[in-house]
Amino acid sequence: MTQPYLADFETFSSNGGGAGPDWLPPVRRAALARFAALGFPTPRNEDWHFTSVAAIAESEFHPLPVSSGDVKPEDLAPFLFGRGDWPTFVFVNGRYAPELSAADNLPLGVRVMHLARAWRDAPDVLERHLSKIATFDEHSFTALNTAFMSDGTLVHVAKDVQADAPIHILHVVDPIAARVVMHPRHLLVVDRQASARVIESYVSLGNARYFTNAVTEIALGEGAHLAHYKIQRESQRAFHVGTTEVRQPRDSKYASFSFATGAALSRTNIYTTLEGEGAEVWMNGLYMVDGEQHVDHQTRIEHAAPNCASHEVYKGILGGASHGVFNGKVFVRPIAQKTDGKQENNNLLLSDKARIDTKPQLEIFADDVKCTHGATVGKLDALSLFYMKSRGLPAEVARRLLIYAFAADVLERLEVAEVRDALEDLTLARFTRMDEGAETAESAESAGAIRV
Amino acid sequence: MLEIRNLHASVDGNAILKGIDLEVKAGEVHAVMGPNGSGKSTLAQVLAGHPAYEVTAGEVYYQGRDLLAMEPEERAQAGVFLAFQYPVEIPGVSNAYFLRSAYNELRKARGQEEVDPLDFLQVMEDRLKLVDMEDTMLNRSVNAGFSGGEKKRNEILQMAVLQPTLAILDETDSGLDIDALRVVAHGVNQLKRPDNATIVVTHYQRLLNYIVPDRVHVLAGGRIVKSGGKDLALELEAKGYDWVTGAAA
Ligand SMILES: Nc1ncnc2c1ncn2[C@@H]1O[C@H](COP(=O)(O)OP(=O)(O)O)[C@@H](O)[C@H]1O
Ligand SMILES: [Mg+2]
Numbered sequence: 001m002t003q004p005y006l007a008d009f010e011t012f013s014s015n016g017g018g019a020g021p022d023w024l025p026p027v028r029r030a031a032l033a034r035f036a037a038l039g040f041p042t043p044r045n046e047d048w049h050f051t052s053v054a055a056i057a058e059s060e061f062h063p064l065p066v067s068s069g070d071v072k073p074e075d076l077a078p079f080l081f082g083r084g085d086w087p088t089f090v091f092v093n094g095r096y097a098p099e100l101s102a103a104d105n106l107p108l109g110v111r112v113m114h115l116a117r118a119w120r121d122a123p124d125v126l127e128r129h130l131s132k133i134a135t136f137d138e139h140s141f142t143a144l145n146t147a148f149m150s151d152g153t154l155v156h157v158a159k160d161v162q163a164d165a166p167i168h169i170l171h172v173v174d175p176i177a178a179r180v181v182m183h184p185r186h187l188l189v190v191d192r193q194a195s196a197r198v199i200e201s202y203v204s205l206g207n208a209r210y211f212t213n214a215v216t217e218i219a220l221g222e223g224a225h226l227a228h229y230k231i232q233r234e235s236q237r238a239f240h241v242g243t244t245e246v247r248q249p250r251d252s253k254y255a256s257f258s259f260a261t262g263a264a265l266s267r268t269n270i271y272t273t274l275e276g277e278g279a280e281v282w283m284n285g286l287y288m289v290d291g292e293q294h295v296d297h298q299t300r301i302e303h304a305a306p307n308c309a310s311h312e313v314y315k316g317i318l319g320g321a322s323h324g325v326f327n328g329k330v331f332v333r334p335i336a337q338k339t340d341g342k343q344e345n346n347n348l349l350l351s352d353k354a355r356i357d358t359k360p361q362l363e364i365f366a367d368d369v370k371c372t373h374g375a376t377v378g379k380l381d382a383l384s385l386f387y388m389k390s391r392g393l394p395a396e397v398a399r400r401l402l403i404y405a406f407a408a409d410v411l412e413r414l415e416v417a418e419v420r421d422a423l424e425d426l427t428l429a430r431f432t433r434m435d436e437g438a439e440t441a442e443s444a445e446s447a448g449a450i451r452v
Numbered sequence: 453m454l455e456i457r458n459l460h461a462s463v464d465g466n467a468i469l470k471g472i473d474l475e476v477k478a479g480e481v482h483a484v485m486g487p488n489g490s491g492k493s494t495l496a497q498v499l500a501g502h503p504a505y506e507v508t509a510g511e512v513y514y515q516g517r518d519l520l521a522m523e524p525e526e527r528a529q530a531g532v533f534l535a536f537q538y539p540v541e542i543p544g545v546s547n548a549y550f551l552r553s554a555y556n557e558l559r560k561a562r563g564q565e566e567v568d569p570l571d572f573l574q575v576m577e578d579r580l581k582l583v584d585m586e587d588t589m590l591n592r593s594v595n596a597g598f599s600g601g602e603k604k605r606n607e608i609l610q611m612a613v614l615q616p617t618l619a620i621l622d623e624t625d626s627g628l629d630i631d632a633l634r635v636v637a638h639g640v641n642q643l644k645r646p647d648n649a650t651i652v653v654t655h656y657q658r659l660l661n662y663i664v665p666d667r668v669h670v671l672a673g674g675r676i677v678k679s680g681g682k683d684l685a686l687e688l689e690a691k692g693y694d695w696v697t698g699a700a701a
Contacts, residue, residue, distance in 0.1 A: 382504075387539075387540035388550070388554075389524040390500045390525075390528055390533075391533075391614065393525060393554055394557065395523070401550075404545075405543060406544065407544075409544060
């Protein structure tokens with residue numbers, strides 16, 4: 001299970017192991033040892049109760065030793081939000097692809113570079129943050145990523161700089177990348193009073209079976225503002241585990257959106273710690289799956305300072321025999337008085353075989369706080385469908401519009417219009433199959449959202 | 453235009469309509485009156501094709517076509533329109549998008565070209581005036597958070613946009629103050645043409661002062677127990693429903 005990774009690590013190390021500064025090899029070794037000790041999580045692990053990664057653990061995946069792939073610039077067009085002019089860093093099959101990347105139009109004070117260059121050009125920033133925010137003691141996938149990390153992006157926005165144009169980190173996997181494992185590692189650093197927008201996309205050009213194991217660390221300065229969108233559109237046969245960890249000092253703002261619609265199995269972890277007064281986080285997301293897909297989100301918001309606010313809305317649309325999991329943890333430490341925390345998870349089941357396990361988890365250790373949470377599971381409302389049809393809309397159009405409407409208010413929260421429009425289109429186009437619709441019309445007779 | 457013969461319908465196994473016969477000709481306005489629970493909305497919903505109502509006997513012909521064999525959207529595309537007693541809220545879908553989609557589906561069904569959003573706004577301008585509505589409501593979600601009166605007006609707006617051949621108004625008057633009632637009645641009267649027909653379902657005679665019916669039918673216990681001219685409505689108002697429902701027993 002872990003053995004192939006240990007063997008590959010020896011090859012990786014003896015080939016130069018991604019190079020880097022002196023402090024790095026011991027970190028890699030420690031991470032690998034931790035991964036070997038922890039193994040892959042099992043459903044006995046509370047954090048993985050509803051998601052079995054046996055399919056990952058029992059398959060063999062290997063890193064690509066060299067750049068590969070036959071991806072042309074025009075192949076990327078569908079994934080660029082119509083904005084090829086945004087700074088774009090492209091990775092093909094997990095390896096940095098400079099010939100497809102464009103980062104020459106960066107504003108002053110913004111550095112975006114490949115990790116391989118950052119070891120040389122920005123060693124201090126890396127040493128200060130890397131593996132310090134996303135620790136691996138309890139997270140075997142993060143440990144595994146840390147052992148192998150060599151391709152990734154450093155984004156560094158200097159203090160007071162407002163980097164308005166989104167920086168796009170685009171992972172593309174081509175059809176030949178069967179049985180490949182990738183460990184993308186990104187570090188986003190936004191200094192004091194600076195602001196930035198970063199999009200992290202994971203897309204596939206084919207239907208290969210591969211494994212993405214991504215980790216992104218985010219260090220914000222006081223008063224910094226980061227909008228961070230993660231868009232997961234992997235192949236329907238792929239596996240995706242992605243962890244984002246954030247540290248938020250005083251008055252920092254972090255607006256996260258996770259859009260997950262691909263992969264046979266995906267698990268997205270987004271964790272933030274509100275460490276300084278006045279920090280605020282928006283954690284929103286939309287997951288849409290069907291067939292046999294499995295999609296899991298675990299979010300953790302730790303209120304570790306007074307007067308912080310968190311706003312979380314996740315929506316899920318599940319068709320076919322898919323399985324969704326949402327586990328949203330909000331911890332309010334004793335010191336975190338005047339916390340304002342809102343969390344919501346709403347799910348729409350399009351078929352009787354689709355399933356959702358939703359587990360909002362609120363643990364409050366301070367007494368003067370305002371926290372709410374709720375989860376709903378519902379079906380398409382039969383009366384709404386009839387109403388629309390009675391105005392002449394064909395059943396299929398009515399159904400799609402209603403699905404879209406369910407997702408509309410969370411998509412509206414995306415502040416970058418191009419991304420919002422693209423995701424709205426993807427949402428409208430996602431569930432077009434009439435076979436599922438027929439099933440739905442029956443099961444939706446006794447419609448209405450159920451509160452769980 | 454519409455011919456209903458011996459229509460029986462039930463919901464959840466309970467028989468509600470127990471043999472309705474009704475004929476509506478082009479150019480006519482029919483009023484269907486009756487006490488609460490007599491089956492008026494059931495009749496309206498069956499004509500629109502609500503899936504929860506099961507037709508257990510009888511037939512309905514619309515312009516010579518078997519209406520009951522048509523899907524709800526086919527009925528709408530063929531010119532049948534039901535103004536709901538309880539219009540449905542659809543958060544997340546704007547009125548403008550909804551109206552334009554419906555308008556274009558009807559045009560497609562008639563072999564006409566679709567209109568783009570800008571041209572559609574032109575179409576909307578005078579339709580909005582007809583029901584005395586602000587264009588700001590176009591950007592709001594369909595009926596979401598609308599007051600009772602706004603919802604009813606929105607139904608008439610949809611009717612004005614879709615220009616049906618057979619309009620069925622289910623208690624469009626209930627919950628409206630007298631000004632709103634006038635606006636709604638005015639809208640309906642403006643849309644009247646020799647080649648279309650209207651069925652006005654109402655509990656009270658009030659609306660019929662503004663929309664004058666050619667025929668009045670009293671529904672009780674799932675049957676039409678009395679039919680007559682427009683004076684029947686006044687007579688009902690004076691004598692109460694017991695007068696006819698008693699006669700039915
Ligand atoms: N969906 C339903 N389920 C069960 N009973 C219903 C349903 N709709 C209507 N009914 C019953 O059918 C009868 C007629 O209702 P309705 O057609 O709404 O009457 P009206 O519109 O004349 O007030 C009532 O007794 C009502 O309770
Ligand atoms: Mg009624």
